[in-house]
Amino acid sequence: MIRIGNASGFHGDRFSAWREMLDGGELDVLTGDYLAELTMLILGRDRLRDPDLGYARTFLRQAESCLGAALERGVRLVTNAGGLNPAGLAAALESLCAKLGLTARIGYVEGDALPRPDALTANAYLGAFGIAACLADGADIVVTGRVTDASLVVGPAIAHFGWGRDDLDALAGATVAGHLIECGAQVTGGNFSFFTELPDGGRRPGFPIAELYADGSAVITKHPGTGGAVTVETVTAQLLYEIDTPYYLGPDVVTRLDTVALAPDGPDRVRLRGTRGLPPPATLKLGVNNLGGFRNSMTFVLCGLEIEAKAALVRAQIEDAVGPVGLEFVLARTDHPDSSVTETASALLHVHLRDGDKARAGRAFSAAAVELALASYPGCTLTTLPGDATPYGVFTADSVPQPAVPHVAVLPSGERVTIPPPQECWEGPLPIPDPISGGLSQHFSRRRGPLGELVGARSGDKGGDANLGVWARTDPAYAWLRGWLTVDRLRELLPETAGLPVERYDLPNLRAVNFVIRGLLGQGVAASTRFDPQAKALGELLRARIVDLPAVLAPGDATDGTGTGG
Numbered sequence: 001m002i003r004i005g006n007a008s009g010f011h012g013d014r015f016s017a018w019r020e021m022l023d024g025g026e027l028d029v030l031t032g033d034y035l036a037e038l039t040m041l042i043l044g045r046d047r048l049r050d051p052d053l054g055y056a057r058t059f060l061r062q063a064e065s066c067l068g069a070a071l072e073r074g075v076r077l078v079t080n081a082g083g084l085n086p087a088g089l090a091a092a093l094e095s096l097c098a099k100l101g102l103t104a105r106i107g108y109v110e111g112d113a114l115p116r117p118d119a120l121t122a123n124a125y126l127g128a129f130g131i132a133a134c135l136a137d138g139a140d141i142v143v144t145g146r147v148t149d150a151s152l153v154v155g156p157a158i159a160h161f162g163w164g165r166d167d168l169d170a171l172a173g174a175t176v177a178g179h180l181i182e183c184g185a186q187v188t189g190g191n192f193s194f195f196t197e198l199p200d201g202g203r204r205p206g207f208p209i210a211e212l213y214a215d216g217s218a219v220i221t222k223h224p225g226t227g228g229a230v231t232v233e234t235v236t237a238q239l240l241y242e243i244d245t246p247y248y249l250g251p252d253v254v255t256r257l258d259t260v261a262l263a264p265d266g267p268d269r270v271r272l273r274g275t276r277g278l279p280p281p282a283t284l285k286l287g288v289n290n291l292g293g294f295r296n297s298m299t300f301v302l303c304g305l306e307i308e309a310k311a312a313l314v315r316a317q318i319e320d321a322v323g324p325v326g327l328e329f330v331l332a333r334t335d336h337p338d339s340s341v342t343e344t345a346s347a348l349l350h351v352h353l354r355d356g357d358k359a360r361a362g363r364a365f366s367a368a369a370v371e372l373a374l375a376s377y378p379g380c381t382l383t384t385l386p387g388d389a390t391p392y393g394v395f396t397a398d399s400v401p402q403p404a405v406p407h408v409a410v411l412p413s414g415e416r417v418t419i420p421p422p423q424e425c426w427e428g429p430l431p432i433p434d435p436i437s438g439g440l441s442q443h444f445s446r447r448r449g450p451l452g453e454l455v456g457a458r459s460g461d462k463g464g465d466a467n468l469g470v471w472a473r474t475d476p477a478y479a480w481l482r483g484w485l486t487v488d489r490l491r492e493l494l495p496e497t498a499g500l501p502v503e504r505y506d507l508p509n510l511r512a513v514n515f516v517i518r519g520l521l522g523q524g525v526a527a528s529t530r531f532d533p534q535a536k537a538l539g540e541l542l543r544a545r546i547v548d549l550p551a552v553l554a555p556g557d558a559t560d561g562t563g564t565g566g
Contacts, residue, residue: 002160004153004177005209008032008079009184011039011056017184017207018066022075024223027209028160030070031152032059032079033182037463038525040146041289041393043083044121054085055143060092067093068102071140078131078152082143084121086110087410089143105412107134109144111405120291120393124284124405127251129165130419131155133409140412146287148250150178153210161214165252165422172255172277173216175248180220180238180272181208187220187238189228191536193456193543200227216277221269230268233456233473236510240469242460244516246505247278247430249285251402254278254426258433261509274509282425283399290396292527293354294361294389298369300349303379307335307347310377314349317376321368322360328352328529348383352529354392361389395524397463436482436506445551451493452543453555455481459539466520466535468542471512478511480550490515493545494538 005027007017011034014020021030034056047054059081070077082089086108097104109130116122123146132155134142142155157163157174165171180187185205189195195202206226211219220235222228239260246258256276265271302310311331319327330350339345351369355361366386373380402421409417454477459468470485472478491498501518517535525533532538 002028002157002212003209004029004031004156004181004212005207006031006033006181006184007207008034008059009182009186010034010036011042011058013184015058015062018062019069021207021223022066022069022073024206024226027075029076029078029156031182032077032081033149033152033184034059034079034081035083035146035149037287037289037395038393040083040121040123040287041395041526044289045391047084048120052085052088055083055089055092056081060089060096063093064096064100067096067104068100071102071104076135076140076142076156078135078142078144078156080144080147080149080152082108082145084113084123084145086143086145090410093141093143104140105138106141106143107137107139107412108142108410109134109147109408110410111408112146114286114400114405116288118290119288121289122286124286124400125251126284126405126407127151127280128154128158129252130407130409132158133417133419134411135159137411137413137415149182150175150250151252153178153181153212154252157212165424168253168277168279169275170214170216170277171253173218173272173275174212175250175253175255175277176239176257176260176272176275177210177212177218177220179248180235181210183238183241184208185228186241187234188222188226188230189234191458192234192237193452193458193539194233198229203227216275218272219265219269220272230270232262232264232270233471235262235270236471236512237456237458237469239510240458240467240471240507240512240514242462242467243469243514244462244465244467244503244505245430245432246507247432249281251280251284252422253280254430258507258509278430279424279426280402280422282402282427284402284405286398286400288396288398289526290394292392292394292523293356294358295352295354295392295529296361296365296387296389297350297352297529298366298386299383300351300369301346301379301381301383302349302377303335303342303346307331307333311347311349313377314351314372317372318351318368321371322353322365326353326355326361328354330529330531332531350529354527354529358389363388365389393524393526395463395526433506435504436508446548447551448546449549449555450543451545451547451549452540454549454553455543457539457543459535459537461521461525461534463524464519464521466517466538468515468517468535468538469512470515470539470542471510473511474553475511477553478508480553482506482513485513487515490542493542493547496520
């Protein structure tokens with residue numbers, strides 16, 4: 001068995017987590033994930049200013065406080081903090097070791113960055129075998145660029161167990177474990193629908209650990225005495241995060257998420273079994289970032305009566321001042337009738353402008369908004385002072401043949417090893433299972449209540465798309481959910497999805513359904529003016545909707561004991 005922990009789920013996660021994980025108990029490997037689509041854009045802009053940058057400098061500061069402890073305890077560190085410049089971060093770590101009087105064997109993985117003159121960044125999502133090669137050569141630290149998040153866990157497992165490319169079920173099991181722990185505390189109770197049931201109310205969840213076995217099975221757990229909880233439900237929530245079809249495509253294996261079986265394995269321990277894998281696709285995902293232009297926003301406070309008319313007046317005045325091109329007006333009806341407090345009597349009119357001309361999107365726009373202060377609707381006020389425009393990015397996903405990407409492991413010895421692409425790939429379309437029919441009869445006595453009394457949800461972003469996973473807490477509740485929550489009903493409950501392609505996939509092993517909403521996030525988080533640009537709150541919005549629930553399924557019967565009680 002190999003114990004792999006995680007100390008970072010994104011660039012900006014808890015700074016002290018690396019030291020907490022090293023001091024909290026035994027580990028073989030400690031990983032850290034820093035790269036989201038938005039992060040690659042930020043690192044790309046950094047590298048425009050200084051070619052020596054392009055990596056997550058936060059990790060370098062974290063390493064200063066914990067590198068000695070990791071080396072002393074024999075814990076190997078694996079991170080994608082190399083971003084766009086893994087060689088640069090490896091060199092910076094060498095300098096840090098010299099400063100601290102330490103000796104570390106450092107390897108790194110490169111080749112993901114592809115030449116695209118039309119793009120700010122273009123990076124293929126590499127797999128885990130380059131990481132494994134560095135570890136097999138004795139690396140204490142492995143730095144990568146854009147690998148898949150799960151590869152940070154799969155790579156150490158390959159090196160430990162000696163798996164080859166044909167060990168598809170084992171690779172798939174490790175991929176699930178990697179997917180579960182790569183977002184840090186989200187699997188230990190962070191962002192959890194039923195956080196009020198956690199032992200500490202979710203105040204400071206610990207970071208996760210995956211205990212991996214040679215057959216690809218695993219146990220998800222955390223260090224003793226840390227906050228949060230690891231339960232079947234916290235693991236289910238994270239398993240549903242940022243997925244689409246039940247076939248989870250990776251560079252080394254296609255993981256069948258519909259085969260994963262979860263079971264309690266003691267306090268704060270959940271066992272994963274049964275995961276099946278298929279040969280990987282012949283292509284790699286390619287994430288491309290471009291600068292899209294400039295944007296600016298101003299928000300008007302509309303209080304009291306005639307909210308719609310006040311918003312219409314502002315719209316006409318702003319369009320007269322700067323022209324209508326690139327403007328977006330979003331009226332948030334946060335006002336309550338007959339309120340005695342200004343804030344609860346007010347709606348918010350968000351005005352956004354995107355343009356290729358920085359001057360038009362900058363002070364020309366924000367000053368025009370401020371100039372309306374004494375010449376617009378009664379009670380006119382804004383939430384901010386005028387500001388300048390800021391650049392925004394556009395993310396698009398493409399694909400590239402696996403053999404076209406030079407996956408290279410630079411070993412601690414300095415030797416450069418080319419990682420060959422898989423010989424066997426899945427060439428045709430994957431056979432998506434048909435939705436499950438039947439279930440609990442929909443002819444029952446009803447009661448009105450929030451959907452979240454019976455189900456949990458987790459949602460997130462993938463480029464311009466959003467996913468929304470919904471799980472039931474008991475078998476009877478799932479029998480009802482799978483027949484009731486159709487695509488059409490989702491569109492009714494979430495009207496902003498009505499005109500978009502929506503796909504539904506069943507995951508009966510998890511008592512869950514997963515929806516993929518294509519295009520909800522437009523050109524991605526960096527370009528979005530949506531109130532919830534990464535769709536993180538979409539699941540909680542759905543749970544808050546008041547619907548007809550089966551009277552036989554009372555809130556007190558909503559859990560079957562596999563939830564936070566373990």
